Amino acid sequence: MSTSRATRKSTMPQWLKVALQIGLVGGVVVVIIALEGMIQAFNTRDIIGSVVAMSQALLLIVFLGTAYIAIIRSKLTDFRRLLVVAVVVGLVSSALLVALILLGQVLDLGNVFINATPALYDLLTFKLGLAAGSIVLLVVGGVSGAAAAIIHALPTRWRRSVIWGLVAVFAFGLLRDLIVTTFGGLTFLTGLLFLPNGLSVPGAITLFVIFVALDYFWSQRGAQIRSGIGARKPVRSSLLIGGIIVLLLLPQILGLYFSEVLDNVGLYLLMGLGLNIVVGFAGLLDLGYVAFFAIGAYTVGVLTSPDFGHASILTSWWFALPFGVIAAFLAGTILGIPVLKMRGDYLAIVTLGFGEIIRLLALSDFLKPFIGGAQGVNDILKPTIGPIQISNPPEFYYLILAGCLLVAFVAIRVKDSRLGRAWMAMREDEDVAQAMGINLVTTKLMAFALGASFGGLSGAIFGSKLTSIYPQSFNFFVSINVLSLIIIGGMGSIPGVVVGAIALVGLPEMLREFSDYRYLFYGLALVVMMLTRPEGLVPAATVKRELHEEEPQPETLGEAATAMPK
C-alpha cells in the first residue's frame, strides 16, 4: 500500500497535483453557481451585448481566478509549464460543468436541484447542442486558463493595468443602466460604447484600451500627480467643492429609480456611522442595532400618525424628529447599563436579544393599541420645509444627505475628541484604559447612546419616507447588513463606512438580478475580505498599521524572482 502510494506520488509532479486540486475546486464552484440558478438569473443581463452575458462572465471570472490561484500556488517560473498548469485548471473546471450537463441528460436532477433544467443545460452549452456546446465549454475553460497564464507572464506593471482594464470593462457592462442614465446627454458617446443591452464590442475594446492606458499612465505619474494635489490647497478645496456640487446634482442626473437607491444607501450610511461608533471606535460588538432604527421610526411614527383613535399628537415631522433621536439615545443608554461588565461574545448575544425583543414588542398584541402591532403604523407625516413637502425619492435624498453630512461631521469630530480617545483606549484594552483614569461606565454608555441616536435618526427618516412601518421591516438582517458594511468598509474608518454602504447596499440594488443572491454575495464578500483584506476596503490608521507592519514588498520580490537567471 504505502509503496504504491509513494510511487504514485513520484509519478505525479507537485505542480500537476496543484493544478488538479484547484481545477476541481473551481469546477465545484461553477457547478454550485449553475445549480443555484445564477446562470439563468444572470443570463438576462449582458455585459457585452449579445456576446457575453453576466452569467458567462461569472463563469469566466471563476475560470480565470482559479487558474491564476493555481499559477501562484504552483510556484513555477517556467512559462510553458505555467501555461500547462493554467490550461489544466481551466479544463478540469469546465469538465466538471460538462459532467453536470451530461449527468443531467441521464438523470432528472431537477428533482433535487430545482434549477437543473434543460434550459440551464441549453445556456451552458451556448445553445449549440450537447456535443458541440460541451466542446466549446471545454475550449472556453482551457482558453481562460491560458489567458490567466499570459496575464501572469506580463511584466508586473502591465499585468496590473490589464487586470484593471478587465475589471473596468466588467464594471461598465454591469452598470450600463446607471452610466447611460448619468450621461444621458452625451448620446453620441453612450451610443458608441453601449448597446441597449450591455456594452458594444467596439465599446468594450475601447474601454479596455483606455483603462489599460490610464492605469499605465497612473503607475508612471500617479505619485507625482497625487503629491501635486496634496501640496496645493486650491486644488484640494476645488475638488471638495466639485464633490459637493456632484452630490447635490446626483438625483437630478440619475432620476427616480437611482435616487431611491441612493436614499437606501444614505439610510444605511446613517446607521453604519452610528454602529461604527459602537463597534469600530469603542470595540463593543452590537448585533441588535436594528432596535434603535426601529425605536426612531416608531417614535416618530406614533407621534405623527392619526392611527390610534385620535389626531396626530404632533403636527410636524420636524417636531417629532428630536423625540425619535432622544428615544433612541435613551434606549442606547438603557441597553448599555446591563451590559457594562460584558465583553465579546456575551455582549454580542445580549445585544442580539435586545434587537429581537424590540421587534417582538412592536409585533405584540399587548402594545397593539399604542404602536399598532402587526398592522404597523400608517399615515406617518412627511417632512415639510415651508410650503414644500418632502415626498419623492429625490427630495428625500437631500434630507438624507443633510443627515449624513451632519452625522459624519459629528462622528469625525468626536473621533478626535477626548471621548474618542477614551473609546480607542477602551477598545484596545479595558483594564489598561481604566488604569489610565478612564471612566469605563460613562465611556461605554456614551458609545451606545450616541451610536443609537444616529440609528434613531435613520429610522425617523425611514418611517416618514415609507409613511407606513411594520415590525417585519426591523428584522435581524438589518443589523447584519449594517455590521457587514462596516466590516467590508473597514472598522473604525468613516470613509470606510461610506464605501461599505455603497458596495453592500447600493450595488445590489442597482443589479436587480442579484436580489435573490444578496446574502450569498454578502457571505462571499465577507469571507474573501477576511482572507485577503481583513482591515477592510478603506481601513482606519491603527488597524492598517497592525495588519501591514513591515511587510515585504511582494511586487519587487516577484520581479527579482523572474529576473533571476535560470
Place this chain on the structure above:
Amino acid sequence: MTALEVHNVHTYYGHIHALKGISITVDEGEIVTLIGGNGAGKSTTLKTISGLLRPREGYVKLYGEDLIDYAAHEIVSKGVVQVPEGRQVFARLTVHENLEMGAFSRPAGAGIRADIEKVFTLFPRLKERQKQVAGTLSGGEQQMLAMGRALMAKPKILLLDEPSMGLAPVLVDSIFDTIKQLHKEGTTILLVEQNARMALQVANRGYVIQTGEVILSDTADRLRENQTVQKAYLGVS
C-alpha cells in the same frame, strides 16, 4: 510625611477572604516594596489601592484623604497611578500615542508635550521608537513604555506591579536602574515584586505578605538579613 496609608484592609473575592487586615504606609519620596509568593495577596493589595476592588473593612488614604469614596478612574486623577502587571501597553497604538493616553486624566494641553520629553530623557530608547507601534517593541521596551505612560499621569504615588516579570536578567537590571532613577527624582513608589533580591536592593523599606497578611515589615537592609526572608524569598539556605 505619609503619602499612602493602607489601614487594616480586608478584601474579598466573593467568599474568599483574600486580604486579612493588611496595613501598609508609604512615606513621601520612599520606595516601599511588597514581597511574597504567588497568591500571597500582592496584586490584590494593589487593586484595592487603585480602586478596582473594594475592601469590606479598613481604609486607603492618600495624603490623609480617604480614597474609598472614589471610583477607580477618579483615584487615578487623585494621583495613584498603576503600572499594570505584564507590560500591558496599547499594542496597536504608537509609542507616542501610548504616552499621550497616559495623560488622559489630566486637563488637555497642560504641559503634556514637555512631560513626554521628560519621559524621553528618562527612556531614550522610547524616543528613538516614538513612531513605532507599541506591540512591536521588545519586552523591556514595553515595560519602559508602561512606566513612562504611568508617569504621564503625574503620579503622587506610582504602583509598580511586578516590573521584572518575564524579562531577561540584563533588562531586569536596567528596569531597576530606572526605578532608582525615579526614586532619586523624588517619585514615591510602591513596588510589588517576586524578585525579592532586586526589590530589597532598591527599596527603603519592605513588607512581606503571606496568605493575605503582613508577616514582617522592616527596613530593606534588615529584611535582607532576616533568616525567614532569606530562606523563603532569597534562596539562601
